[in-house]
Amino acid sequence: xxxxxxxxxxxxxxxxxxxxxxxxxxxxxxxxxxxxxxxxxxxxxxxxxxxxxxxxxxxxxxxxxxxxxxxxxxxxxxxxxxxxxxxxxxxxxxxxx
Amino acid sequence: xxxxxxxxxxxxxxxxxxxxxxxxxxxxxxxxxxxxxxxxxxxxxxxxxxxxxxxxxxxxxxxxxxxxxxxxxxxxxxxxxxxxxxxxxxxxxxxxxxxxxxxxxxxxxxxxxxxxxxxxxxxxxxxxxxxxxxxxxxxxxxxxxxxxxxxxxxxxxxxxxxxxxxxxxxxxxxxxxxxxxxxxxxxxxxxxxxxxxxxxxxxxxxxxxxxxxxxxxxxxxxxxxxxxxxxxxxxxxxxxxxxxxxxxxxxxxxxxxxxxxxxxxxxxxxxxxxxxxxxxxxxxxxxxxxxxxxxxxxxxxxxxxxxxxxxxxxxxxxxxxxxxxxxxxxxxxxxxxxxxxxxxxxxxxxxxxxxxxxxxxxxxxxxxxxxxxxxxxxxx
Numbered sequence: 410x411x412x413x414x415x416x417x418x419x420x421x422x423x424x425x426x427x428x429x430x431x432x433x434x435x436x437x438x439x440x441x442x443x444x445x446x447x448x449x450x451x452x453x454x455x456x457x458x459x460x461x462x463x464x465x466x467x468x469x470x471x472x473x474x475x476x477x478x479x480x481x482x483x484x485x486x487x488x489x490x491x492x493x494x495x496x497x498x499x500x501x502x503x504x505x506x
Numbered sequence: 507x508x509x510x511x512x513x514x515x516x517x518x519x520x521x522x523x524x525x526x527x528x529x530x531x532x533x534x535x536x537x538x539x540x541x542x543x544x545x546x547x548x549x550x551x552x553x554x555x556x557x558x559x560x561x562x563x564x565x566x567x568x569x570x571x572x573x574x575x576x577x578x579x580x581x582x583x584x585x586x587x588x589x590x591x592x593x594x595x596x597x598x599x600x601x602x603x604x605x606x607x608x609x610x611x612x613x614x615x616x617x618x619x620x621x622x623x624x625x626x627x628x629x630x631x632x633x634x635x636x637x638x639x640x641x642x643x644x645x646x647x648x649x650x651x652x653x654x655x656x657x658x659x660x661x662x663x664x665x666x667x668x669x670x671x672x673x674x675x676x677x678x679x680x681x682x683x684x685x686x687x688x689x690x691x692x693x694x695x696x697x698x699x700x701x702x703x704x705x706x707x708x709x710x711x712x713x714x715x716x717x718x719x720x721x722x723x724x725x726x727x728x729x730x731x732x733x734x735x736x737x738x739x740x741x742x743x744x745x746x747x748x749x750x751x752x753x754x755x756x757x758x759x760x761x762x763x764x765x766x767x768x769x770x771x772x773x774x775x776x777x778x779x780x781x782x783x784x785x786x787x788x789x790x791x792x793x794x795x796x797x798x799x800x801x802x803x804x805x806x807x808x809x810x811x812x813x814x815x816x817x818x819x820x821x822x823x824x825x826x827x828x829x830x831x832x833x834x835x836x837x838x839x840x841x842x843x844x845x846x847x848x849x850x851x852x853x854x855x856x857x858x859x860x861x862x863x864x865x866x867x868x869x870x871x872x873x874x875x876x877x878x879x880x881x882x883x884x885x886x
Contacts (some may be wrong), residue, residue: 419567423585454585458567459599462590469566503565505517505543 410434410491412444416455417497423454424441434489442485443476444495469503472496510824511577511866512842513558514834515544516858522577523853527551529830529844532853535836538578546819549866550603550631552613556868559632561602561618561734565593571598571618589618589635592828595642597622604819604840609669619659623650623676623686641674646693646710650679653713653732660818661714666721668857673727673742678713681729683742694742716760716818720767730760730818731824732778737797748797753784757822764829768796771803771823771831773816781815781842788812790821790833792847805852807841814839819835819862826867834860852870 414430421428430451436443449456459470464485466472472479473496479487489495512523512532519537539562546561556575571588574581591597600622608615614631624637641659647738651698661675670687673694680695693710700712713732720726725741728748733756737747749755754774762770772791776784783789787810794869808814814835823828831843838857841850 419564422583454583457562457570457587457590461568463593463596463598464586465598467566467568499566505541505565 410437410439412439412447412489412491412493412495414433414444414448415494416452417499418496419499420452420455420458422503423458424452439489440483440485441479441487441489442470444489444493445472445485455497464504469500471500473498473500507870508826509870510826510830511549511868512840512853512856513547513549513862513864513866514840514860515547515560515819516834516838516860517543518858520544520547520562520578520581521857522816523840526852528653528688528824529826529842532842532856535559536578537858538574539572539581540744541738542738543601544863545861545863546602546605546618546843547864549716549864550607550615551866552607552610559605559616563601569601569620571602571605571632571635578699588632589620591624592637592642594608595637597624600656601658602863603658603660604662606664609664609666612669617662617672619662619674621652621656621658622645623657623659623679625659625662625674627688639848640684640689641682641691644682644691646679649711650676651711653677655781661717663717663719663727665724668722671724671741673719675714675717675729678711678732680710680712681714681717681727681742694738695745696743697738697745697747698729698731698736699734699747712812715758718760718762718770720762723767726767728760728762730757730772735797746795746797750798751800752791753789757816758818759816759833760818761823761831764823765827766794769846770797772800772820773833775815775823782813783815786812787812788814788835790831790847790850803843803847803850805848806843812839817861820860822863822865824865824867830865832863832865834863837862 416424432447509526514521519540521536523532525532542562548559550557604619606617616628626635663673665671671685682691682695698712716730727738729736735755736745737748738745755810757774759773777831788807791800821833828846831847834840840853842853
């Protein structure tokens with residue numbers, strides 16, 4: 410099955426400048442973590458910006474499957490449907506004044 | 507011909523300043539790594555390198571070490587985060603607080619200190635890094651407490667004559683020393699007061715803010731604490747209070763003169779609850795006798811309505827004679843002295859909040875050695 414990742418501007422240098430990456434996910438049925446594993450193969454530099462070294466989504470990063478943040482839908486275990494759009498966003502909680 | 511370069515870390519990127527050896531006028535360029543908090547910078551000039559390392563933290567995307575070999579024209583952003591805690595620690599990197607190139611006879615060794623408090627070492631010029639296990643697994647770890655800036659290992663002091671001996675400082679855990687290259691560590695805080703604890707002289711838990719040593723006097727240490735100024739003449743086995751003649755013994759910044767081992771500079775802060783310049787006067791204090799007495803250096807510094815403060819790594823010296831002394835403030839002013847601190851001028855105003863300052867004297871006639879940067883990666 411195939412999913413689409415939307416890459417935010419700050420991470421595009423780690424994704425060959427792409428804003429959108431379509432990826433085939435081998436595992437059926439896939440969870441968000443499986444889809445992200447496939448993304449890391451295509452854009453390895455994105456991984457450590459999204460996850461800590463302990464494999465957790467960083468505090469000030471949000472990953473949406475469709476329109477729901479994975480924080481409310483099971484984290485990396487969130488089910489992912491064929492054709493799903495997965496968007497990575499910097500959270501508004503981050504940043505420095 | 508010599509030029510002086512200042513490496514200035516701010517909460518929003520790196521700035522480089524440059525001046526001829528006379529240090530009369532400064533050219534500024536930056537920000538590099540814009541938007542990221544830079545709490546550590548280091549220049550590695552060993553083996554013909556002209557490499558600057560920056561500890562760059564994004565609140566969103568995490569922290570990495572990023573090198574440049576051409577004063578910021580290009581930065582080698584690592585694809586994979588280069589400082590990572592091992593899985594069994596359960597810890598995740600927040601910030602790199604200190605980068606310390608190794609001794610001259612270990613040209614490919616670097617150390618860095620991080621939050622959460624840990625020490626990392628590279629022995630291949632920064633290509634790969636490994637946590638120093640002896641400190642990571644220290645039994646005191648569970649009782650270290652974070653300070654206002656996090657739980658950071660912010661100071662690394664090497665013994666220039668003994669690669670196996672070094673001191674590190676943790677806020678708030680105190681000073682620790684190893685004499686076996688990092689395998690074992692001993693708390694070295696006897697005589698340092700912990701004002702904020704019921705037991706005033708515990709074995710560890712002190713909130714040390716900075717430790718300095720002159721390379722010609724290995725084992726003679728000076729410390730600026732969260733309350734308290736101290737000197738140790740026995741490699742940290744004991745500490746003596748040297749806070750006589752300063753308006754406050756609270757502060758962060760401390761540095762030592764490059765050629766005078768008894769000359770130390772500090773910039774006091776009113777108190778931990780009121781973090782402004784004491785008596786609204788921005789003053790650098792200097793001792794020239796190892797802490798027996800202190801003098802205020804004020805010429806060119808604001809002596810009315812001054813509220814600025816200076817963080818632990820934002821006070822430094824160059825190696826010229828007379829020495830240049832530099833400090834950057836939380837309000838983004840960079841002050842420079844070209845006469846050992848006797849007088850000061852604003853080198854630049856209006857930077858973001860300054861977190862660290864380093865000075866490098868560069869011989870511009872010397873051709874840099876051709877060296878591969880540690881890792882090719884996304885150029886930003």
